[in-house]
Amino acid sequence: MRAATEQVLRPEEIPQACRQLTEEGARLQMAYAWFPEPGEPPEVLYLADRKPHEPFALLRCRLSGTEQSLDSLAPRFPLLGWYEREMMDLCGINFRGHPEPYPLVLHEGAHAVIPPLDPRYPHDQMVSFTAEPWQLPPMEGSDVQVLPFGPVRGDVLESAQIVFYYIGEAILHCHPRLFFKHRGMEKRFEGLLPELGVLLAERISGVDSVAHSLAFCQAVETACQCEIPERAKYLRVALAEMERLYNHLYYLGHLCHTTTLKVGEAQGKLLAEQCKQLNGIFTGSRFLRGLLKPGGLRRDLDLEALPQRLRKLEPEIAAYMRALETTNSHLDRLMTTGRLSRKTAFDEGATGPIKRASGIGRDLRSDHPYAAYAHLAMEKIPVRTDGDAHARAQVRMEEINNSISLLLQALENMPHGPVETKLSAQAGAEGLGWCEGPRGSTYYCVHFDGAGKLARVKVKSASFSNWRVFPFTVHDTNMMDYAINEASFGLTMAGCDR
Amino acid sequence: MPIWTLFGLKRGMATSSWPGKEDANLQTGVLGLPQFQPDRCQDGCRACAECCLPGAIGIEPGPSGERLTLDYGKCIACQLCTEVCPADAFRKSNDWAFGVRNREDLVWAEALASRPAQELTEKIQQCFRRSLHIRHVDAGSCNGCESELQALNNPYYNLHRLGIFFTPSPRFADLLLVTGSVTYAMREPLLETYNAMPEPRWVMAMGTCAISGGATGGGYSCAHGLEGILPVDMYVPGCPPNPAAMIHALLVLLNRAAQSVQGGHYVQ
Ligand code: SF4
Ligand code: SF4
Numbered sequence: 001m002r003a004a005t006e007q008v009l010r011p012e013e014i015p016q017a018c019r020q021l022t023e024e025g026a027r028l029q030m031a032y033a034w035f036p037e038p039g040e041p042p043e044v045l046y047l048a049d050r051k052p053h054e055p056f057a058l059l060r061c062r063l064s065g066t067e068q069s070l071d072s073l074a075p076r077f078p079l080l081g082w083y084e085r086e087m088m089d090l091c092g093i094n095f096r097g098h099p100e101p102y103p104l105v106l107h108e109g110a111h112a113v114i115p116p117l118d119p120r121y122p123h124d125q126m127v128s129f130t131a132e133p134w135q136l137p138p139m140e141g142s143d144v145q146v147l148p149f150g151p152v153r154g155d156v157l158e159s160a161q162i163v164f165y166y167i168g169e170a171i172l173h174c175h176p177r178l179f180f181k182h183r184g185m186e187k188r189f190e191g192l193l194p195e196l197g198v199l200l201a202e203r204i205s206g207v208d209s210v211a212h213s214l215a216f217c218q219a220v221e222t223a224c225q226c227e228i229p230e231r232a233k234y235l236r237v238a239l240a241e242m243e244r245l246y247n248h249l250y251y252l253g254h255l256c257h258t259t260t261l262k263v264g265e266a267q268g269k270l271l272a273e274q275c276k277q278l279n280g281i282f283t284g285s286r287f288l289r290g291l292l293k294p295g296g297l298r299r300d301l302d303l304e305a306l307p308q309r310l311r312k313l314e315p316e317i318a319a320y321m322r323a324l325e326t327t328n329s330h331l332d333r334l335m336t337t338g339r340l341s342r343k344t345a346f347d348e349g350a351t352g353p354i355k356r357a358s359g360i361g362r363d364l365r366s367d368h369p370y371a372a373y374a375h376l377a378m379e380k381i382p383v384r385t386d387g388d389a390h391a392r393a394q395v396r397m398e399e400i401n402n403s404i405s406l407l408l409q410a411l412e413n414m415p416h417g418p419v420e421t422k423l424s425a426q427a428g429a430e431g432l433g434w435c436e437g438p439r440g441s442t443y444y445c446v447h448f449d450g451a452g453k454l455a456r457v458k459v460k461s462a463s464f465s466n467w468r469v470f471p472f473t474v475h476d477t478n479m480m481d482y483a484i485n486e487a488s489f490g491l492t493m494a495g496c497d498r
Numbered sequence: 499m500p501i502w503t504l505f506g507l508k509r510g511m512a513t514s515s516w517p518g519k520e521d522a523n524l525q526t527g528v529l530g531l532p533q534f535q536p537d538r539c540q541d542g543c544r545a546c547a548e549c550c551l552p553g554a555i556g557i558e559p560g561p562s563g564e565r566l567t568l569d570y571g572k573c574i575a576c577q578l579c580t581e582v583c584p585a586d587a588f589r590k591s592n593d594w595a596f597g598v599r600n601r602e603d604l605v606w607a608e609a610l611a612s613r614p615a616q617e618l619t620e621k622i623q624q625c626f627r628r629s630l631h632i633r634h635v636d637a638g639s640c641n642g643c644e645s646e647l648q649a650l651n652n653p654y655y656n657l658h659r660l661g662i663f664f665t666p667s668p669r670f671a672d673l674l675l676v677t678g679s680v681t682y683a684m685r686e687p688l689l690e691t692y693n694a695m696p697e698p699r700w701v702m703a704m705g706t707c708a709i710s711g712g713a714t715g716g717g718y719s720c721a722h723g724l725e726g727i728l729p730v731d732m733y734v735p736g737c738p739p740n741p742a743a744m745i746h747a748l749l750v751l752l753n754r755a756a757q758s759v760q761g762g763h764y765v766q
Contacts, residue, residue: 106719107683116718124716129682151687152635154666156647159636159684180683181638184719196551199576203713206642206738250645253652263502269652270512273524276649280528284590286740287642290529290577298581323501494641 001430001445002222004047004058011070017059018046018073026050026057027346031073031083033091034447034456038119041065042091046080047432047443047460052367056432069094079349082468090117090186105179105497108134116187119455136163137175143167151180158493166479174474174482178467181497189457194220194294194425194446197454201444202289204459205495207250210236210243211437212444212459212495213292218370219433219444219457220294226423230415232296233372238303238414239288240371240435241407246275247438248396248403249317251490252324255393258484259333267320274313282306296420307411314404321397334390338473338485341387350469352440352462353399354489357384357391364436376409378402389488396490425452437462439490463495512653523742524654530594530743531573531735532580534606534762536566538587546579546588552712555579570596570762571604571709574737593764597734597747598757604709604735607761629661630752633671633695637688638720639678643705643738647677655741662748668694673751676728679707679714680721692728700751702732704744709733 009017018028026048033042046059063070072095074081084095085104092115095101106112109132114121139146150161159180165173185204189197201216202209214236221228253268276286282303283291291297324330340350345358355362361383365373382398384391427450435442440462449455470489474482541563547555554572557564566587579588598604636644650657657663665671668691680688692701703724706712711722724730734747749755758764 110682112718121718125718126682126721127718131686151684152691156634156644156664157636158639158641158644159687180687181636181678181681182683182719183638183679183681183714184717185714187717188714192551195578196549199551199574199578199713203574203640203642203737206640207645209642250648261502263506266653267505267509269649270509270654273649273652273654277524277526280740281526284527284529284577286528287645287738289737290575298577323505326501492641493636494639 001058001432002225003432004056006058006060008060011061011063014046014059014061015071015073015076018048018077021048021050021057022077024050028077028080029441030443030458030460031080031087032445032458033087033093033117034458035091035117035119036447041068042093044070044087044093045445047445052362056368058432063093068092069096071096072098074099078347079465079468082464091115092118102135105182107179108132116184119190121187134177137165137173139165144172160493164479169478169480171474171477171479171482174471176467176471178493179497181493183498185498186457186459189454192454193452194454197457198293201459204498205461205463205492206287207247207492208243208437208439208442208462208495209287209289210239210292211435211439211442212461214240214371215433215435215442215444216446216457217292217294217433218435219431219446220425221423221431222433223429223431223446223448224294224423224425226295226421228296228421229418230372231300231417232419234410234414235297235301235303235419236292236371237373237376237410238407239283239291241403241410242275242279243288244403244438245400245407246272246279247490248400249275251396251487252321252393255334255389255484255487256324256330258487259330261327261330264324264327264330271313271317271320278306278309293420295423296418298420300419303411303414307408310404310408317400317404321400325397331390333481333484334393334488335388337389337481338477338488339387340469340473342385344472345387345469348469348472349465351465352436352438353392353395354440354466354469356382357395358387359383359385364434364441368434370435372410375413376406379405389484392488392490427452439463439492439495440465459498461495461498463491463493464498466491467496513656513659525592525594525740525742528592528594528740529575529577529590530592531570531575531596532577533589533591533593533764534568535587535589536606538585539566540585543584545582545584549578549582551576551578552706552710552715568606568762569604569710570606570735570759571601571733572706572712573735574706574712576737591764593758594736594740594743595746595758596736596739596743596764597732597750598759599732599750601730601733603757603759603761604733605762607763629663630673630748631663631665631671632673632675633665633668633691634675634677635684635688635691637676637678637684637708638681638714639705639707640714643677643707646738646741646744647675647704649741650744655745657745660745660749668692669696671695671699673700673702674728675702675704676708676724677704679711679723680727681719682721685721685727688727700731701728702734702747702751703730704734705739706735706737709735712737
C-alpha cells in the first residue's frame with residue numbers, strides 16, 4: 001500500500017513482527033481485514049506509526065482457506081482488542097485467546113447470513129435481530145447496584161448505554177455498551193466511485209466532516225499517485241482548522257454546562273455558533289460539507305474577507321478562555337477529575353487532545369504533515385501531563401490559539417491557481433490517508449477493485465480509539481463527576497459506531 | 499462569580515429577533531436543497547441522476563421520452579447535481595425551509611394542484627396553546643443533526659423563548675423528534691420511547707436520514723428512516739437541516755408559520 005512500508009507475513013509471524021515494531025519505538029494504530037477476492041479468505045492488515053517523519057509500517061497477512069483464525073494480540077497490545085472484536089463480528093475471523101471474546105460492533109442477537117463485510121453479502125439485507133441478554137461483568141456483594149443508563153439518554157445526546165456498578169455515590173465499574181448507532185458505513189463504500197465515496201466519509205461523523213473527507217481524499221490521491229494543486233492544499237488547511245475551531249469552542253461551552261457555569265456555557269456555544277455561521281458565509285455549509293473531493297476541491301472558495309472576521313473574534317475567544325481559567329468553581333470540578341495515566345493512554349490507544357493531555361506529544365499535522373502543513377509554522381504541540389479533565393480542556397484551549405494562527409497563515413499565504421486535478425484509479429490501487437481531526441487521528445485505507453471503484457474502505461476514527469480508553473478513567477470515581485468527565489473527552493458516538 | 503455576571507452583562511443580548519424581522523435567520527450563505535427547473539433539462543443527459551448518491555433524482559418514461567423525477571425527501575443537499583448539470587436545470591439555492599406535513603409535498607409534481615393554503619388543524623392548536631415539549635431520539639445519525647439541534651439552545655436561537663422545550667422524559671413529551679436512519683439496534687428503544695408518550699402525540703422526522711435513510715439508509719444495519727416504522731407528522735429534509743429550518747418546521751407544526759413547500763415547489 002502506498003504511503004507505508006509493507007511486510008507480507010504468514011499468520012504465525014505476526015506477533016513477532018508487532019513486537020519488533022514496538023521495540024523500535026512504533027505504536028500500533030489499528031488492524032482491519034478485507035476480502036481481496038469474493039469467496040476467498042480475507043487478508044488482515046496491521047498499521048503502525050513509527051517515529052515522526054518515518055513512513056508508516058504495514059503488516060499484511062493472508063489467511064489460508066481452511067482455518068480463518070489468528071492469535072489474538074490483545075493481551076500484549078490492548079488497543080488492538082476492539083479491532084479484533086470488530087473483525088470477528090464483521091469479517092468472521094476468529095482470534096484465539098482474546099481476553100474479551102464478546103460481540104462488539106454487532107450486538108448480541110444480531111445474525112448475519114455471512115459476514116457483512118464479505119463482498120458476497122447481499123446489499124440490502126438487514127441482519128436479523130432478536131435482542132438477547134449480553135455479557136456483563138459478574139458482580140459480587142449485595143450493596144453493589146447496577147444502573148443501565150441509555151441508550152436514549154437525557155437532553156439531545158447521541159445514543160449509547162452506560163452501565164454503572166456503584167455503591168452510593170461511588171462508581172466501582174463502568175461498562176459502556178456502544179454501537180447502537182452502527183450504520184455499516186464501511187460497507188457502503190463498496191462499488192462506489194471515489195467522488196461519491198467522499199459524501200459518505202463526510203457523513204461518518206458530522207462534526208468531523210472535514211477530518212474524515214480529508215483523510216479519505218488523501219488516501220484516494222495516494223492510491224492514484226495524484227498530486228493536488230497548491231491552492232487546494234492551503235484551502236484544505238483552512239477548512240480543517242475552521243472545523244477544529246467550532247468543535248473546540250463548542251466543547252468548552254459544553255464542559256461549562258456540566259460544571260453548571262451558565263454564562264460560560266452560553267458564551268462557548270455562542271462563539272461556536274459564530275464560527276459555524278462563518279463556515280456558512282464563506283463555504284455554503286455550516287459543517288464545511290460538499291467542498292472536498294479526491295483531487296482537490298469541488299470549487300474554489302473566496303476567503304479574502306475571512307481574516308478580518310477572525311481577528312474580530314480572536315479577542316473575544318481569548319477573553320473567554322481567560323475567564324474560564326480564573327473561575328475557581330469551574331476549575332475545582334475539572335482538576336483531578338477523570339485521570340488518565342500516560343501508560344493507559346498509550347496502551348489502550350488514546351488519541352488527539354486526550355493523549356496530549358496525558359503526556360504524549362504527538363500530532364499528525366507536524367509528525368506526518370499533509371496538505372500544506374509542512375509550509376506553515378506550527379506552534380509547539382500542546383502537552384499536559386496531569387491527564388485530568390482540566391488538562392484535556394487546556395490542551396484544547398491551546399489548540400484553539402494554534403488553529404487561529406494556522407488559519408491566518410494559510411489565508412495569508414494562499415497561492416492562486418486551480419483547485420483540482422483529475423485522477424483515476426488503476427486496477428487494484430491502494431492508499432493510506434490520515435488527518436489530525438479535532439478529536440484526534442483519523443486514518444483511511446482504500447482498496448480499489450479492477451474497475452476503478454472502491455472495493456474496501458477502512459475508517460479508523462478518533463472517537464473509536466478514545467471510547468475504548470474512556471472507561472478506565474471512570475472506574476473508582478463518583479457519579480457527580482461522570483458527566484464532567486465524559487464531556488472532557490469530547491467524543492462522538494457516530495464516529496465510534498460508524 | 500462576579501466576573502461572569504459582568505461578562506454576561508457586557509456581552510448583552512445575542513438572540514436573533516427571528517422569526518419576524520427580515521434577514522435575521524442567521525443563515526447567510528448557507529446552501530439549501532437544489533432548485534429544479536425541468537424545462538431546461540436536455541434530452542438524454544442523465545448526469546444528475548448518475549451522481550445522486552441517495553437516489554433523489556430518478557428517471558422515468560414520460561409522454562415525450564424520458565423524464566426526471568425528484569424527491570427532496572431523499573436529498574442530502576450534496577450539491578453534486580448542481581455542479582454536473584450542463585443546462586442549469588439544477589441550481590444551488592438558499593431554499594432551506596423545507597419542513598412539510600405530507601411526504602408527497604417533497605416529491606416534485608409537474609402540475610401543482612391548487613390546494614387551499616394550510617388548513618389549521620384545530621386539534622394541534624388546542625393541544626399546544628401554551629408550549630411544546632420534545633423528546634429527541636437519535637436512531638442512528640451522523641451527529642450532524644444533533645449538532646444543529648444542540649445549537650437551538652444557544653443564545654442565538656434560544657428555542658425556549660418560543661415556548662418549545664426538550665424534555666428528558668417521554669411521559670411529558672408531545673413530540674417525538676427522530677434523527678438518523680434507524681439502525682436495527684435503535685428500533686426497539688425508539689418504539690419504546692414512542693409507546694411511553696401520552697396521546698395525543700406527534701412525530702417529526704428530522705433530517706433526510708430520518709425521512710428516507712438518505713446517504714445512510716438500508717444496508718446490513720439500517721432501515722430507511724421512519725418509513726414503515728412510525729407515522730410521521732412533520733418531515734424536515736436537509737443534511738442536516740440548519741437551526742432556522744428546524745425552528746421553521748416546529749412552528750409549521752404548531753401552525754405558527756406557513757409551510758414553504760408544496761409538491762416539491764418552494765414558494766417564498
Ligand atoms: S443535491 Fe440532492 S438531488 Fe442533487 S445530487 Fe445531491 S442528493 Fe441528489
Ligand atoms: S440527515 Fe445528514 S446530518 Fe442528519 S444524521 Fe443524516 S447524514 Fe447526518
